[in-house]
Amino acid sequence: MAKQPELDDFRVPYFDDGKKKPLFSLGDFDPAAKPFSSGSKEADRARLSVIGMQLDNLQERLHAQRKRRVLLVLQGMDTSGKDGTIRAVFHEVDPLGLRIVPFKAPTPVELAHDFLWRVHSRVPAAGELTIFNRSHYEDLLVPTVLGELDAQAFERRCAQIRQFEEMLSYSGTTILKCMLHISKDEQRTRLQARIDDPNKHWKFDVSDLEARKQWDAYQSAYCDALAATSTEYAPWYVIPADSKTHRNVMVAELLLRTLDALKLEYPPAKESLKGVKVE
Numbered sequence: 007m008a009k010q011p012e013l014d015d016f017r018v019p020y021f022d023d024g025k026k027k028p029l030f031s032l033g034d035f036d037p038a039a040k041p042f043s044s045g046s047k048e049a050d051r052a053r054l055s056v057i058g059m060q061l062d063n064l065q066e067r068l069h070a071q072r073k074r075r076v077l078l079v080l081q082g083m084d085t086s087g088k089d090g091t092i093r094a095v096f097h098e099v100d101p102l103g104l105r106i107v108p109f110k111a112p113t114p115v116e117l118a119h120d121f122l123w124r125v126h127s128r129v130p131a132a133g134e135l136t137i138f139n140r141s142h143y144e145d146l147l148v149p150t151v152l153g154e155l156d157a158q159a160f161e162r163r164c165a166q167i168r169q170f171e172e173m174l175s176y177s178g179t180t181i182l183k184c185m186l187h188i189s190k191d192e193q194r195t196r197l198q199a200r201i202d203d204p205n206k207h208w209k210f211d212v213s214d215l216e217a218r219k220q221w222d223a224y225q226s227a228y229c230d231a232l233a234a235t236s237t238e239y240a241p242w243y244v245i246p247a248d249s250k251t252h253r254n255v256m257v258a259e260l261l262l263r264t265l266d267a268l269k270l271e272y273p274p275a276k277e278s279l280k281g282v283k284v285e
Contacts, residue, residue, distance in 0.1 A: 013259060
């Protein structure tokens with residue numbers, strides 16, 4: 007009997023300082039796989055709605071406690087579904103205590119500082135669940151593909167990212183990182199849909215086609231980056247994302263497990279309110 011897939015089957019092996027980077031390849035993961043699907047899009051949406059209500063309850067406790075912080079990082083090639091994941095997974099979640107941070111190309115002011123300068127002010131505060139739509143990993147992947155970072159500079163930035171995320175972890179931030187893994191064929195379909203539908207033209211940028219020409223270089227850069235920055239305190243997970251509903255359910259399941267593990271509770275009742283009557 008075949009073994010049922012588990013979430014950790016899609017976790018990138020942990021990097022251990024002082025040892026070689028773990029062997030890891032995106033090619034080992036089928037972007038069209040649907041291991042956590044309920045069998046149909048309708049069933050997946052129903053499951054997502056149930057998880058969404060659970061996430062809403064847990065996020066309210068996180069916000070009420072104002073002690074812990076949670077950071078969800080979403081990375082992926084163009085059209086992998088970062089925006090769609092956010093809309094679907096958090097559809098049932100009260101926006102109170104929820105913050106979404108999109109990362110674009112760095113501005114001249116940001117480029118004048120170290121590459122993590124623009125990131126640190128956007129990490130979650132106490133009681134917040136923050137979602138990074140793209141992230142500090144853009145400053146590792148893009149310059150690598152463009153030939154602006156050599157191997158030594160790449161490894162240095164990976165080390166700085168590990169140190170940065172470790173510091174966040176020590177400060178009470180729980181980090182979950184998801185790489186939305188789509189196939190080149192599926193990306194073609196989604197890009198063409200944006201071109202063919204006038205209502206989706208706003209989503210399309212000519213630079214998307216240039217990045218697509220460098221598909222193999224980006225896949226290689228992702229493999230190296232994920233292998234060098236997946237740690238016990240900030241793990242990476244590969245999310246098969248050709249199916250949008252499966253992608254959403256898997257990210258939601260991972261986040262639900264992450265929040266459940268925090269054992270979040272509402273703050274204790276205030277003694278000063280015992281017996282108080284509102285007139």
